[in-house]
Amino acid sequence: MFENLSDRLEGVFQKLRGKGKLTKEDVERGLREVRLALLEADVNYRVVKNFVERVRERALGAEVLESLTPAQQLIKIVHEELIRTLGETPAPLDLGGPRPVPLLLVGLQGSGKTTTAAKLALFLRKKGHRPYLVPADVYRPAAIDQLKTLAEKVGVPVYDTQPSENPVDIARKALVEAKAQGRDVVIIDTAGRLHVDEAMMAEAAAIKEAVSPREVLLVADAMTGQDAVNMARSFQEKVGLTGVILTKVEGDARGGAALSIREVTGVPIKFLGTGEKIDALEVFYPDRLASRILGMGDVLTLIEKAQETFDLKKAQEFREKLRRQEFTLEDLREQLRQVRKLGSLQEVFGMLPGIGKKIKQIPFDEKEIVRMEAIINSMTRQERLNPRIINASRKRRIARGSGTTVQDVNRLLKSYEEMRKLLKKARGARGLERLAQRLLRAI
Amino acid sequence: MLKWFRRKFKKKTEETPSAEGTSPETPVQETSSPEPPPPETPSLATPVTESVAPSAEEAAEEKKLWDRFKKGLTKTRERLREGLAELFEVDRLVDQAFLEELEELLITADIGIETVNRLLEPSRRKLLLGEPLKVSELKRSLREEILRMLDLPTPPFPPEASPAVVFFIGVNGVGKTTTLAKVAWHLKERGFSVLAVAADTFRAAAIEQLVTWGERVGFEVIRQAQGADPGAVVYQGLEAAKARGVDVVLVDTAGRLHTKYNLMEELKKMVRVAGKVVPEAPHENILVLDATTGQNAVSQAKLFGQAVRLDSLILTKMDGTAKGGIAITVAHLFRLPIRFVGLGEKMEDLAPFEPRAFVQALMP
Numbered sequence: 001m002f003e004n005l006s007d008r009l010e011g012v013f014q015k016l017r018g019k020g021k022l023t024k025e026d027v028e029r030g031l032r033e034v035r036l037a038l039l040e041a042d043v044n045y046r047v048v049k050n051f052v053e054r055v056r057e058r059a060l061g062a063e064v065l066e067s068l069t070p071a072q073q074l075i076k077i078v079h080e081e082l083i084r085t086l087g088e089t090p091a092p093l094d095l096g097g098p099r100p101v102p103l104l105l106v107g108l109q110g111s112g113k114t115t116t117a118a119k120l121a122l123f124l125r126k127k128g129h130r131p132y133l134v135p136a137d138v139y140r141p142a143a144i145d146q147l148k149t150l151a152e153k154v155g156v157p158v159y160d161t162q163p164s165e166n167p168v169d170i171a172r173k174a175l176v177e178a179k180a181q182g183r184d185v186v187i188i189d190t191a192g193r194l195h196v197d198e199a200m201m202a203e204a205a206a207i208k209e210a211v212s213p214r215e216v217l218l219v220a221d222a223m224t225g226q227d228a229v230n231m232a233r234s235f236q237e238k239v240g241l242t243g244v245i246l247t248k249v250e251g252d253a254r255g256g257a258a259l260s261i262r263e264v265t266g267v268p269i270k271f272l273g274t275g276e277k278i279d280a281l282e283v284f285y286p287d288r289l290a291s292r293i294l295g296m297g298d299v300l301t302l303i304e305k306a307q308e309t310f311d312l313k314k315a316q317e318f319r320e321k322l323r324r325q326e327f328t329l330e331d332l333r334e335q336l337r338q339v340r341k342l343g344s345l346q347e348v349f350g351m352l353p354g355i356g357k358k359i360k361q362i363p364f365d366e367k368e369i370v371r372m373e374a375i376i377n378s379m380t381r382q383e384r385l386n387p388r389i390i391n392a393s394r395k396r397r398i399a400r401g402s403g404t405t406v407q408d409v410n411r412l413l414k415s416y417e418e419m420r421k422l423l424k425k426a427r428g429a430r431g432l433e434r435l436a437q438r439l440l441r442a443i
Numbered sequence: 444m445l446k447w448f449r450r451k452f453k454k455k456t457e458e459t460p461s462a463e464g465t466s467p468e469t470p471v472q473e474t475s476s477p478e479p480p481p482p483e484t485p486s487l488a489t490p491v492t493e494s495v496a497p498s499a500e501e502a503a504e505e506k507k508l509w510d511r512f513k514k515g516l517t518k519t520r521e522r523l524r525e526g527l528a529e530l531f532e533v534d535r536l537v538d539q540a541f542l543e544e545l546e547e548l549l550i551t552a553d554i555g556i557e558t559v560n561r562l563l564e565p566s567r568r569k570l571l572l573g574e575p576l577k578v579s580e581l582k583r584s585l586r587e588e589i590l591r592m593l594d595l596p597t598p599p600f601p602p603e604a605s606p607a608v609v610f611f612i613g614v615n616g617v618g619k620t621t622t623l624a625k626v627a628w629h630l631k632e633r634g635f636s637v638l639a640v641a642a643d644t645f646r647a648a649a650i651e652q653l654v655t656w657g658e659r660v661g662f663e664v665i666r667q668a669q670g671a672d673p674g675a676v677v678y679q680g681l682e683a684a685k686a687r688g689v690d691v692v693l694v695d696t697a698g699r700l701h702t703k704y705n706l707m708e709e710l711k712k713m714v715r716v717a718g719k720v721v722p723e724a725p726h727e728n729i730l731v732l733d734a735t736t737g738q739n740a741v742s743q744a745k746l747f748g749q750a751v752r753l754d755s756l757i758l759t760k761m762d763g764t765a766k767g768g769i770a771i772t773v774a775h776l777f778r779l780p781i782r783f784v785g786l787g788e789k790m791e792d793l794a795p796f797e798p799r800a801f802v803q804a805l806m807p
Contacts, residue, residue, distance in 0.1 A: 039550060040556055042739070046551075109618065109788075110616025110618055141656055141659075142648040142649075142655055145651050146647045146648035146652075149647035195764070221733075225736055225737025225738065226550065226552070227766070231763075248614070248616070251614065252701075252702050254738075254739075256737070
């Protein structure tokens with residue numbers, strides 16, 4: 001859908017290649033592309049304007065004009081400015097103060113507060129905390145049931161909210177209850193509210209007043225458009241925020257709203273919601289979102305996620321193998337198994353730079369993984385280590401053994417070959433970058 | 444422009460009532476519009492038994508809906524009106540700076556860049572050629588152009604079939620379940636019998652949510668346990684609808700991100716299943732869009748449209764400050780008419796979409 005910024009800038013500067021030095025006008029043309037890319041990523045118009053101004057100042061300095069690779073240089077500046085705007089370093093949750101520590105989640109309807117509350121509870125539980133969930137949305141039908149169900153799923157106790165209760169009382173009583181039960185963090189899920197609904201905003205402020213939460217987190221949808229600034233400013237002014245959780249990041253939204261929200265509220269983004277699975281919550285790293293807004297993928301998250309799920313030793317072995325370009329079908333099988341643990345394939349591939357965008361359009365059936373694994377299982381070890389020996393008769397045997405067809409076997413071998421080629425090109429970090437660029441040009 | 448930006452907040456509360464009073468076009472439009480064809484007028488569209496509804500009642504009902512529509516859009520209109528009024532104040536000649544401000548206005552309404560460029564291109568060209576262009580002319584052409592984008596043929600609602608099967612489709616959190624309940628209420632008000640199918644078997648308590656709505660509005664919900672195969676629920680729901688002889692079946696699907704291959708396959712399957720039980724079903728697939736969504740709505744419409752046939756849009760959460768301009772872009776790019784606009788959390792907070800009125804409201 002959207003061209004990524006690197007592509008765009010490459011296009012602009014391609015014509016200028018061999019021209020030697022760039023003029024101011026050339027840089028302006030590059031900046032125009034930056035502006036368009038940001039607007040298409042849903043960064044607010046005004047925020048874009050200020051942002052481009054800052055980039056212009058730096059770009060017209062020697063950095064870009066004298067550079068031999070002006071496109072890269074400009075991207076680097078944009079990237080750095082994005083990171084600076086998003087807040088250089090990750091901001092951890094503040095869980096200081098007397099126990100239990102209350103956290104309040106607020107946001108528009110449908111931004112994903114309830115799901116996020118449960119994800120956050122699981123996240124904290126994994127970190128050794130003793131969280132407590134509090135449904136305080138008495139308006140949306142079955143919202144309380146939803147959180148109670150999710151609480152059970154993540155194995156965290158939940159306050160037994162009655163829909164007839166007042167949200168302020170609920171919060172206050174739940175806090176007492178949490179203390180009695182010896183919980184150390186209390187996550188309060190409030191009703192979705194429009195930022196122009198004065199009564200509802202006053203209610204959120206009243207809950208905050210009643211329990212003095214350590215964190216008031218705005219849950220915002222990554223797909224939000226230009227209105228993100230109005231919404232965020234309003235929540236900041238009327239309730240007061242300490243952080244932001246950006247949800248639905250796993251789609252193909254660029255998430256420019258994050259930039260807008262950060263700019264108008266000044267509070268850090270703390271987490272990203274990255275999927276429907278209950279553990280799909282990630283700590284926010286500014287540099288990674290910056291890459292995403294620019295359409296440059298997210299390798300770091302992938303590696304980190306892999307580390308969390310993968311057997312660390314196996315992961316290291318795998319990386320070692322990647323480096324040595326030894327990637328056999330055995331490794332592929334191992335990866336398939338790991339991937340199944342890791343979550344949806346699309347999610348994983350989506351984080352790879354350059355590949356992400358295209359792979360999303362390739363039909364990827366999760367069942368396919370099972371089938372692929374079955375095919376590999378039906379090979380001999382020798383075949384797995386050296387697929388070149390797999391001739392027509394071996395293929396027939398493998399197909400029979402795995403309950404598939406020869407075509408399926410061929411397809412698997414072909415994708416394996418492609419993967420191997422890809423990985424061959426992607427040697428080292430520099431290599432990955434170059435690979436991404438080459439891929440983008442080729443696709 | 445900064446002034447306008449800041450003022451938006453201050454003004455909206457105090458200006459709301461006066462805006463209702465001073466809006467010169469809207470009442471006129473309402474009474475003397477030569478062809479007032481709100482899409483839901485059930486003249487030919489509705490099953491024979493229903494088509495004898497007294498027209499006075501219809502008119503009163505329409506007026507009620509219309510008022511609500513107007514009220515809900517007040518904030519939107521205020522925003523754009525303030526900006527545009529400032530811009531269009533003096534009928535001067537258009538210059539570069541003017542076009543830039545206009546561009547900002549349109550973009551901050553979430554109208555996509557591509558659409559904005561198309562809207563402004565003729566004026567830019569004129570300016571480049573040195574032809575004089577008055578602000579009033581630009582205003583007229585802009586209004587006409589937006590209208591052309593929105594004015595799409597709208598088939599009757601509910602679709603002409605018995606039972607008519609309508610799917611509610613969209614990403615997570617846009618308000619599909621609430622919208623379904625509102626549409627059910629709307630249909631019941633017009634005398635149709637309605638049955639809902641709880642095919643969102645994924646989200647915790649989604650079924651309960653729909654059942655609660657069913658109790659409030661008064662419609663039956665066909666359901667299975669959470670985690671059941673949504674295709675099976677659709678099958679059971681449509682069989683039940685046929686057996687009971689209901690007019691309209693509303694199918695609540697789970698929120699799904701359009702980039703998830705598996706979930707899109709699941710959606711396709713549900714649609715296939717529907718077609719097996721009731722010929723040509725689903726008769727209408729409605730993509731539910733959140734008015735606060737930005738450019739991603741384009742991707743949503745594109746990918747959902749690749750998976751299943753999309754017939755129309757419902758734009759939810761128009762009671763906030765989001766201007767829903769993305770609907771213009773989506774309608775324009777995919778030629779999808781906007782059926783209804785969601786204006787609040789109550790069951791009656793749904794209004795038929797009227798392109799003429801929408802543009803009128805946006806461009807005073």
